[in-house]
Amino acid sequence: MILVEIKRPSHELTAVDLEQLETYMLIIEKNSGEKYTFEGYLVGRKISDDLKKRLKFRGSQFKVKTYSDLIDDVKKRYTDFYKNLKN
Numbered sequence: 001m002i003l004v005e006i007k008r009p010s011h012e013l014t015a016v017d018l019e020q021l022e023t024y025m026l027i028i029e030k031n032s033g034e035k036y037t038f039e040g041y042l043v044g045r046k047i048s049d050d051l052k053k054r055l056k057f058r059g060s061q062f063k064v065k066t067y068s069d070l071i072d073d074v075k076k077r078y079t080d081f082y083k084n085l086k087n
Helices: 015-032 049-055 067-086
Strands: 002-006 039-044 062-066
Touching: 002 015, 015 039, 015 049, 015 062, 039 067, 049 062, 062 067
Parallel strands: 002 039, 039 062
Antiparallel strands: none
């Protein structure tokens, strides 16, 4: 299951935001009765230094991105996609 938490454009991402995403995962698992493999995305304006340090202790299922990172990723993916369509 993929969860995406998008914060307001002016928001700096913190460890509290990551904990909120984890809470959503716990709630889903508890109420669904299923055991999911989760991938969580957290998107905001900037990633706090504290959050960057804490991410090294979290599993790879957490992806933290700025809006700029997200836009750059999408541009790259769709540029490659459109190139392949033309061929």
